[in-house]
Amino acid sequence: MPQTPDTPEAPTPRPAPATGSTPPPPSGPACPVPPRGLGDRLLCAALPFVESLRGYSLQALRADVLAALTVAVVALPQSMAYAVIAGVHPKYGLYAAIVPVIVAALWGASRYLVAGPTNAIAMLLFATMAETVINGAPLSTLPEETRMAYVFGVAILAGLLQVGMGLARLGELVHFISHSVMVGFTAGAAVLIAVGQLKNLLGVSIGQAPTFIGLVLSTLRHLPQTNPWALGTGLFAMAVALTIARVHRRLPAAFLAVAASGFAAWALDLSAHGVKVVGAIPAGLPPFSLPPAPDAQVMRDLFMPALAIALLGVVEALSIAKTLAGARGEQVDGSREFVAQGLGNIAAGFFSGIPGSGSFTRSAVNFVAGARTRFAGALSGVITLLAVLLLAPLAAYIPIAALAGILMIIAWGMIDKHGIALALKATRADRTVLLATFAATLLLDLEKAVFVGVLLSLVLFLRKVSHPLVTRMDTCDSPELQGLPAGPCCPNLAVYSIEGTLFFGAVDELEQRLYEYEDFGHRAVILHLRQVHWVDATGVHAFQQFLRKCQRRGVALVLSGVKPAVRTVFERAGLVPQLGADNMAETLSDALALCYRRYLKGAVCDACKASNKGRCRREHHAGNAGGPDGAVGPAVAAEAASVSDRPGGVGRA
Numbered sequence: 037m038p039q040t041p042d043t044p045e046a047p048t049p050r051p052a053p054a055t056g057s058t059p060p061p062p063s064g065p066a067c068p069v070p071p072r073g074l075g076d077r078l079l080c081a082a083l084p085f086v087e088s089l090r091g092y093s094l095q096a097l098r099a100d101v102l103a104a105l106t107v108a109v110v111a112l113p114q115s116m117a118y119a120v121i122a123g124v125h126p127k128y129g130l131y132a133a134i135v136p137v138i139v140a141a142l143w144g145a146s147r148y149l150v151a152g153p154t155n156a157i158a159m160l161l162f163a164t165m166a167e168t169v170i171n172g173a174p175l176s177t178l179p180e181e182t183r184m185a186y187v188f189g190v191a192i193l194a195g196l197l198q199v200g201m202g203l204a205r206l207g208e209l210v211h212f213i214s215h216s217v218m219v220g221f222t223a224g225a226a227v228l229i230a231v232g233q234l235k236n237l238l239g240v241s242i243g244q245a246p247t248f249i250g251l252v253l254s255t256l257r258h259l260p261q262t263n264p265w266a267l268g269t270g271l272f273a274m275a276v277a278l279t280i281a282r283v284h285r286r287l288p289a290a291f292l293a294v295a296a297s298g299f300a301a302w303a304l305d306l307s308a309h310g311v312k313v314v315g316a317i318p319a320g321l322p323p324f325s326l327p328p329a330p331d332a333q334v335m336r337d338l339f340m341p342a343l344a345i346a347l348l349g350v351v352e353a354l355s356i357a358k359t360l361a362g363a364r365g366e367q368v369d370g371s372r373e374f375v376a377q378g379l380g381n382i383a384a385g386f387f388s389g390i391p392g393s394g395s396f397t398r399s400a401v402n403f404v405a406g407a408r409t410r411f412a413g414a415l416s417g418v419i420t421l422l423a424v425l426l427l428a429p430l431a432a433y434i435p436i437a438a439l440a441g442i443l444m445i446i447a448w449g450m451i452d453k454h455g456i457a458l459a460l461k462a463t464r465a466d467r468t469v470l471l472a473t474f475a476a477t478l479l480l481d482l483e484k485a486v487f488v489g490v491l492l493s494l495v496l497f498l499r500k501v502s503h504p505l506v507t508r509m510d511t512c513d514s515p516e517l518q519g520l521p522a523g524p525c526c527p528n529l530a531v532y533s534i535e536g537t538l539f540f541g542a543v544d545e546l547e548q549r550l551y552e553y554e555d556f557g558h559r560a561v562i563l564h565l566r567q568v569h570w571v572d573a574t575g576v577h578a579f580q581q582f583l584r585k586c587q588r589r590g591v592a593l594v595l596s597g598v599k600p601a602v603r604t605v606f607e608r609a610g611l612v613p614q615l616g617a618d619n620m621a622e623t624l625s626d627a628l629a630l631c632y633r634r635y636l637k638g639a640v641c642d643a644c645k646a647s648n649k650g651r652c653r654r655e656h657h658a659g660n661a662g663g664p665d666g667a668v669g670p671a672v673a674a675e676a677a678s679v680s681d682r683p684g685g686v687g688r689a
Contacts, residue, residue: 084372085142088409096408103405104415107150107398109288111137111420114397116314116431117290117439117446118153120236121229122161122390123176124187126314126431126439129153131322132389134421140380140394141413145372146357150398150413151380154352155450157345157393159225160486162232164190164341167481170334184388186338189327191391193335193342195381198350202374214497216469217489218351219455224477224485226450229443231255236440239266239310248478265309270441273297277445290442297438298430312436319428321421322387344486345391346378353377353394360403465496504536504546509564528636530558531624535567538575547578558591560631564624566597576609583615592635595620596627 111133119129133152140151165176165183175186231251235242240258242251277293300306307313328334350373357368381391402412459470473489480488509531538546571579586593598606598620606612612620621627 085410085414088147088411092409092411097411099406099408100412100415103402103407103412104419106288106405107402107412107416108419108423109291110401111150111152111395111398111416112423113290113294113439113442114395115153115420116294116434117443118155118158119390120436120439121155121158121232121443122153123165124161124184124390125180126434127317128184128187128388128390130317130420130424131387132384132392134322134389134417134424135387136380136384136389136392137417137420138414139383140376141410141417143372143379144357144376144410144413145369146361147410147412148360148399148403148407149353149357149373149394150402150416151353151377151392151394152398153390153392154349154395155229155446156222156225156348156352157391159228160341160345160348161187161190161390163481164338164345168337168341170337185326185328186334187390188325188385188388189334190338190342190345190385191381191389192327192385193338194346194349194391195378195383195385197343197346198374198378198381200378201346201350202371202376202378205371206374214466214469214489214493215455216459216466217473217486217493218355219452219459220470220473221348221477221485221489223451223456224474226447227478229450230447233440233443233447236312236436237267237270237444239263239312239437263310265306266311266435266437269297269301269306269311269435270437270444272300273435273438273441274445277442290445293442294434294438297435298433301435301438302433306435313432314434314436314439315432317424317428317431319425321425322389325386325388327385346381347490348486349377349381349391349393350374352396356394356396356399360399465500469493469496504534504538505567506546507533507535509533526636528559529562529628529631530560531562531564531628533564533567538568538571538578546575547582560592560594560635561586562594562596562624562627562631564596564627565599565602566624568602569599571602571605573609576605576611579606579611580609580614583611592631593619594627594631596622596624 112130115129115133116126117129119126119132122129137150137152141149144151165187166174168175168186170178170186175183178186228248231248234255235258238255238259238261240255240261240263242254242258273293273296276296277289280287280289280292301311301313354368354370354373357373358370361368377393383389384391398416402416405412407413456470459466469489469492472492473485476485476488534546583593593615595615603612603620606615619630621630
């Protein structure tokens with residue numbers, strides 16, 4: 037899955053140099069394997085982080101605290117910026133970087149992943165508020181207290197869906213969302229973020245535009261009203277962030293740029309020049325919040341946005357967790373990470389936060405800064421809380437235009453240029469999915485754009501697997517068969533190699549290719565199935581139909597290279613008794629020898645009659661084939677084994 041950087045200064049994840057002599061604790065499963073008893077199993081299920089406390093050293097604590105400090109410095113400006121993207125007060129982004137981050141880190145499957153607000157989830161939330169109608173009015177137009185109650189409800193509903201998916205062990209389903217879907221979605225979201233923040237960068241007031249095109253046109257109409265002080269503030273923040281990132285990538289460029297802009301706003305009294313500022317943020321613990329009372333109609337209205345947030349959130353989190361774990365040669369339990377992300381979003385709903393997911397930037401910073409355990413992520417939430425308690429009054433001076441400038445840089449960093457180039461150059465299906473998802477992101481509701489991309493990926497995937505590769509190998513110049521002891525250079529014999537999954541959608545293509553043999557008058561047909569890994573009832577029925585057709589025409593059918601799982605299906609469906617167990621060969625060499633010995637003995641083709649004095653050129657191979665009825669002898673077995681060991685040999689194809 038593609039990684040979506042949240043800020044331009046996101047470092048490339050790489051193993052951090054070891055500090056001290058104590059190696060990092062293994063991440064592995066949170067619970068002992070095997071569990072030591074019922075008590076351990078219950079404890080690990082309820083409190084998986086307890087196992088990480090065993091053997092937790094002072095050195096590990098020191099490393100985790102340093103990593104957490106670094107992450108918190110990045111998280112503070114990011115969280116406020118993503119709240120602006122979502123269309124809510126920046127304080128709700130800060131609240132989402134506290135309790136939800138702690139919960140997701142403690143219950144998660146990765147010791148590096150840091151959750152919280154992200155750009156893609158913020159865009160989905162913004163679209164949800166713009167498009168959801170409550171009591172005849174768009175959610176975004178309701179009073180803040182009422183509006184935020186529904187936002188908290190979306191967070192809780194998304195979290196419940198994620199927990200449910202995790203408990204159902206659906207962690208592997210994220211693989212159905214292709215790389216091209218994520219690249220197209222993040223590129224479209226980046227464009228939406230950039231265009232949506234132009235009004236804040238320019239310092240103009242623009243009403244709610246129902247469509248992307250309408251937003252662009254409305255922004256162009258308001259260009260003459262640009263506030264030069266606001267524009268200058270935003271450009272100043274962008275220049276500071278880009279300069280710091282260029283000079284030293286380890287410095288928190290976004291944090292320093294926002295701090296410098298806030299100082300400038302205070303020193304120059306920019307609010308007197310019409311520059312909007314964040315305003316007061318309560319210096320205290322995140323307030324406890326409750327969603328609105330359950331209502332069937334509201335639940336229906338919020339279900340699809342919550343499902344889109346849940347799905348996109350787990351894809352983001354799991355792809356990031358697997359990337360960082362892979363750098364250490366570790367594994368991640370996807371289903372457990374589903375549960376952790378769900379618990380984090382539920383916590384966000386009850387502690388005044390917006391929904392979130394795993395952040396690539398903050399996770400990468402945590403990784404590079406030398407985090408040892410899951411407690412680094414949890415400590416970053418604690419440090420963010422301390423910052424809110426101590427620095428909240430200073431945040432009131434941060435200009436909205438400065439946050440807009442930082443978001444412009446973030447939007448550019450979101451675009452996966454390499455991923456776009458790869459998808460455009462790869463296959464037509466990848467190009468189609470990429471462009472369709474990108475267009476849907478701009479033109480449709482964001483949650484619909486995610487589902488459009490997923491659905492299109494599945495349709496194209498099914499279309500691809502519904503065309504099994506059926507290759508005729510019965511030509512004298514077939515390079516795959518040159519070294520076999522009984523090559524099929526004989527017009528009386530046809531050999532087909534079949535590759536793919538033989539399910540109901542692939543049967544028509546299979547039947548069309550197999551029935552071509554009727555045009556050549558063969559006496560025996562070999563189906564080489566070494567690359568067939570799965571077959572369903574419809575596929576078995578197709579083989580039975582083909583067998584009956586062969587039997588009516590007096591043509592022998594032999595199967596070779598059948599995998600054990602496929603053979604089991606054949607046996608249960610009754611195909612093996614119909615075919616005859618002795619007509620199933622282990623290797624292609626054995627199948628060829630069997631056909632020449634049993635079914636083609638004495639059958640001389642016109643070519644052999646004309647060029648070999650009426651004798652079959654392959655008879656001597658049958659002589660080496662061994663015992664009666666085509667039992668494979670030692671000569672054939674030895675030759676087949678030698679061919680199987682050659683590069684490109686098909687004895688074990």
